[in-house]
Amino acid sequence: MTPEDRFPGPEHPDSGPRHQPDLDVLPYGTYYEPEPASGYSEAPYEAETYSGYGGARYLEQHWPVPGTEHGPGAGAGDGHGGHGGHQGYEPPALSDHPATAHGGNGGHQGHPEQRERQSDDPPTIELGPPLAEPGLPYHPYPAPGPGEPPGPLYVVGDVHGYLDELLAALRHQGLVDADGHWSAGRSRIWFLGDFTDRGPDGIGVIDLVMQLAAEAAAAGGYCRALMGNHELLFLGAARYGDEPVQSTAGTASFLAAWRLNGGQQHDLERLETHHISWLSRLPAIALEDDHLLLHSDTTAYLEYGESIAEVNDAVHDLLADEGVDEWWDCFRRFTKRFAFRGDAGPTAVRELLASYGGARVVHGHSPIPYLTGAVHSDDGMPPHIPGPYVYADDLAVAMDGGVTMDGRLLVARLPI
Template sequence: MTPTLRPLVLPLLVPLLLAAAPPVAAPALPRLEDAVPDTFTGVERVVAVGDVHGDVDALKEVLRLAKLIDEKGRWSGGKAHLVQTGDIPDRGERTREAFELLMRLEGEARAAGGRVHALLGNHEVMNMLGDLRYVAQGELASFADQSPEPDAAGTPRGANGHREAYGLQGRYGRWLRAHAAVVRVNDTLFVHGGVAPEVPAKTLAELNRWVRQDLFPGNPPGGAKDPQGPLWFRGYALGQEEEAARALETVLQRFGAKRMVMGHTTDRDGKIRTRLDGKAVFIDTGLSTGYGRHLSALELRGGKVTALYVDGRVELVAPEAAKAGKVSP
């Protein structure tokens, strides 16, 4: 019998097919002009979480507390929206795990009809721009696998990988540059620091572009590094009451909102607090272990504003209730 040659055909064809196939295009670099969604309406339940600072376990615990993830860490929040108000990195050593968690949850939430909004904070920007003064040694070392080049003699382990990871083409730099600094969900503005009335923007799209232009080369100075920009401003947290109230009202009217939810300024008592007739809400309670591990989240649902803690729920003063002189327990 003549032996068949058919088994030889496939091994011969594969190299030819591969050679003829067009090369796989590299993913396009993020651009300043890319659309960054900033406004969402008709959302039944919104949960906001403040500064994480490298403590992924605390973040997971808070998301479970808010019933947004299950015991395996998978999205269980349905159509809810999660807003994380920035400052995922620095001070702790597990920033990458926190990034990876939120990156995965973005896709899982969308598939369920919900959303995850990871906003830019000043620490994300500092890392993207090479300001490493708050990067823990272990955190820096965790990025070592992100660059094929060994670190130069005398430099900390992971320095090259960190720079690559936060760059335009890096895994986390690409992801962060596609995110907003400020979003409005229903009638609430969410931001890391605060939006001052002096920002050079009449719309959220203009405001986010002003912030993001610092993150792309060849642009004039923008709002990411500006000390009065939305990643740094503390006027509503620390400013004189009357002046801060006037400024906040101006901003809320400009952007069509009733309140502003902010991180950035840590409450040392570990409690979410409101100010300015309930129109300013501060949610950085010191979530990470380095700040005392005060676990909390803010829930907005059905017109109610509620602080979620391990030991229970506390309804906060909504602007309408404050105006009517009604104080929630």
């Protein structure tokens, strides 16, 4: 029995039916899985990458045992960080956060044969502190003093409009309070992109992240976000609409591609100038604590610059000045996926790390069930996602838990 089977964490609310397909598609309905990048050996794209394949494994979510002190409470100097130890922790009920509960899709047991593929004692990414007792204020960190080190670092996988699930996951980590406000002191959070499309409330997700960014800054921490391919698609749909673009699949438009990929009309109708301004300035790539943060598992970033600053400037300049075809080409490049999977994967990761720095890539974009080959279950159960997925010789961490396909919206604390 693995830890997530015993303590599966919070059950996430069910925001309604999941919109298919779960991989991005270009016009005329073809999945966009590009050929291997030139210079790499042929990658076995059809091969399953279960635990053990190329060093891949899950980083299991180790939930605290009721009646014992949780690891992060041991203090910041022990390698885990400290929020103060709370004993006797129980996962919070859905009523503890403002989202409306409609049932749960978290904590799936998974197949025994799949669990057997996981190592007996895999390393973990700690997922944050237990919550305070109900009704008590939660202030895990004081304001930072001069020369103090930064707070712990968290990453959030693809949200795709599932606001209720996002609030539940952040609340379970102690990063927001029962009213959805920042409660993590000087902690640091990076969202890996893809706020909208497929789910019911993409604009609500953007509003929440913008709110948390302001509240975190006031508390001495920060909340930041990367630009995903769905941000490029959403902004393109708003700016260019049905204006034709030239694509390899024939003449298409941003609006048609956005609808094909789960675009929600009510999100487009609620999009305001301040949303556009904020989204347009998001970086495409970042480096934090030796983690190279990307949205997409692709080497296409190398086509936009040899440094992080060059890549971000190139994307921002393109969104500000270039035309519809250049914008479309950027969207297509950042929609590529699976560059880190298979035999050629470690080589691709190392090329990115050599250019941009860091010791490991952390990305969203490609749902973990597709990376592991566990998309379809014989018994109809949702995919088993125990936590972030490490692969490519331990050089890559996948964070898209497949919330759009009844998986899990992942929020994970990275090692500092």
